[in-house]
Amino acid sequence: MFRKAKPAIQIEHRSAEEKALVRRLDMFLLTFGCISQVIKYLDQQNINNAYVSGMKEDLNLYGNELNYFTTYFNIAYCLMLIPSQAIMTYVRPSYWLTGLEITWGVITGLMALAKNAKHVYVLRVFLGLCESSAWPGMMTLLMHWYTPMELAKRMGFYQSCQTLGYMMSGALQAAIIATLEGKGLSGWRWLFVINAIMTVVWGVLGFFMLPDVPNNPNPRAFWFKKVDAELAMERLARHGRAEPKKLSWAGTKRAFSGWTLYFIAALYIATVHAQGGYQYFNLFLKSLTNPDGSKRWTTEEINVIPIAGGGIAVAFVWIWAILSDTLRTRWTLIITQSLIGLIPAITMTLWTSNPSSVPVSAAYAAYFISYLSLGTAPLIFSWLSELIPQDPEARSLIVGTSVAGYYAVSAWSGILIWPASEAPYYRCGWQTALSLWLVVIAMTCVLRFVDVRYLMPKRKLFVAEVLHGDAVQESEIAPEHDDDRDVDSLKGKDVGVAVSRV
Template identity: 25%
Template sequence: MGVVTEDKIDTVPGSSGQSEEDAPPFPSNVDDAKLVRKIDMRVMPMLFGIYLVAFLDRVNISNALTMSMPDDLNLYGNRANVALLIFYIPYIIFEIPSNVIMKKLKPHIWLSGCIIAFGIVMLGQAFVQSYGGLIATRFFLGWAESGIFPGSFYLISFWYKRAEAQKRFTIYWSSVIFAGAFGGLLASGIAKMDGMRGLENWRWIFLLEGVASILVGITALFFCADFPQQASWLTEDEKAAVIAKTRNYEDDEVKVTKSDLASFFRDPKGYLAAIMYFTIVIPIYAFAYFAPTIIKALGYGTIQTQLHSVPPFAAALGLCLVMAYFSDKYAIRYPFILFGDLLIIIGLAIMLSLHGSEHFSAEYLGICFITMGSFSAGAVIICWVLMNMQGHAERSIGSGFVIGVGNSGGIVAVFCFTKDDAPLYKRGYWILMAMALAGTVSTVAYGLVVARERRRQIQAEGKTDKEKILSL
């Protein structure tokens, strides 16, 4: 079986297949290394900050649920799971429309508006008095955040060539992991604020993080980057250099048409990519939401639970960075995704087979393996899929569709670990095992489709490029 390198044959995005030889030349007076550093400093920090606070605000409810929130809001039975679920309904529905709107309004306006709206709703969540109020705020949180994740990946894909992409996608993706780790540390401190100014400690989580989101959103209005053609901080030669090396030649005012939609949905890669991402999202969200709950079931108090939720995310961050380095170095995505799936399977096998205080270390290792495998594979999947999409039309549709379908896995994830299945959570672990196996199959299938497509394009051009297709 062939090993699939990162992408398809380079063609002009959205065109009829113009080859690399037809590309406009890279301006000779532009230092590429210096240009990349300039882009890194201008594009990545703000996007990292935006999604750090967005994901932190999305999953901070997991920390609040280990405090007095369930009693204060009467969250009996599976009400807490339903509150987690309601977030995903608007979040999924509005992802493709959000990318289209962002293209029209410009990223710095749309993304900053989304995060400011998110912060305002989060402030409201700090003062809810009932289950109904929680449901309402979770719904509007999903609506406000729907544009941030796919929109940011969509934007990043236009700034870097393929050999540079994985490191930058991973940097952005790492904001999710930082949120998981930092959320536990922050919650351990906020847990001590119970009763301050008459507010329960869980309310302080939403209040403080809501304010932080609004401040980040205001900052993003001035510092968030737009698409390369719109970047006032680049010279004309630098703009030409970015466009030349990324091969995004089309007019940035291109419209998304019905023909573009039809073309995308005729391609099986889109469906395989969505399945691949769906299967990895389920363990990602399951552990983002329930890692504190699972750890608490091992016998820890509130503060110790929050602190012990940090190391699995720290380990995941380390693995993500290592995989990003080697994935870009060898221009291969495929085996790194499969390695992540393998870690998930091993971790789940540990959690399903070992229980009790005498196996605490092994169980905690299993939690680390699942977290490491899911978050590291997720970063590579996003890069692999988006860099196989071409141009504004395909990427705006594709990123919204793949991430939208994938994020519907959050609906499954929020019901993986329910109170009636505690403390062993075997049903949840078996669901995750099924997803890991399905993810492995879809990864292999997607790789084979991309390899076949690449071979056909090479043959059509009358070339034999062994660097494009490697043999196992």
């Protein structure tokens, strides 16, 4: 189950044409996704910036309206995730993803015209419906275009753009408001207008930047050559991946009746919630006082210090992803991050239960260490791509279900586990994180065992049939110890070494 791979690092030999294709995919597909992700985060967060910059007073928002803005957005986001994944198999991604991005850009602009909370509620619902397509849709596209030695890095870069958006949002939004305040509109209304323009312009470019899928490339993608489609299909076959197909009722039934969807979704939900403590770093900083009772940190410092943690997160999301592709392993790095995640969970459990027994410097260190373990999502979905390469329908639904499940759990778990009234001495927050990290370790080990014992033989049969075009009997599969060789060896006599290790 946990045997050492041989060799530790594999080099994938690619032709000059293939390297050129990957460079163009990075330049257009990945660039579009990354910048779109930053813009999406800005559009999600601008409601908070606007609220503290005059929106509250202008619209008479003196109750819990801000909480409801988030609630309505999250409900709509959650409801549309799985349908969006299904629709994307019928509608070109260059139409669907970019069309929705342009739509949510227009909706963002309409926020500038809001006269009361009810207007904002309606717009936030439609904003959630449109934005739900972006993250899972792009993750699914990356699975279609990149090989196992390329995928985790690209997913990692894409994932890190959430944090980059967080790091940029405060300064960018403040600059917009400070520059345009009172010039025809209130500063907070200009905030929505500028964000809308950015979103719509970038969305229009997506019609030409997204390549769609290998077996049905985008004819408007000027950078995509005819030979690239043939090469992309060859890459799918070489690495044992089935070509993308429209989601069928049989595929939907197969996905939801199998254990993989629920197990991967549970693993993803557990990891993201295990990481959740870092989000409350600012509340920890705000609670600290000097010996004379004065605040230890100013409001500006409370907002700036966590940005350093964001920088750590970006760097390590990249590091984990690069190591994953280089070493050709997913599960070991998920466990490594979980073990690192246990350090702040244990430290803060002790600190919150008895602050006098643990120095506050340890709490500072724990919060910064918690940013090291935010790179699990790219590894989980890269692993998913390798667990069931023969079923693109299930992969698409699993990604959507995982994210929808996370939002569904988040809708009620935050107020129970991390109530603001208990900050920073959460009664069960860090204990829950500790428990979830242990669950993640156990689930990862179980999934690794099931993969080696049951899933690899099925993948080997599928890859052999793809490459040879003939049915291959299970008795022809080589012994399990050969599973660590490169998939290209299937082009020879030994069909038992088809599957890249995970």
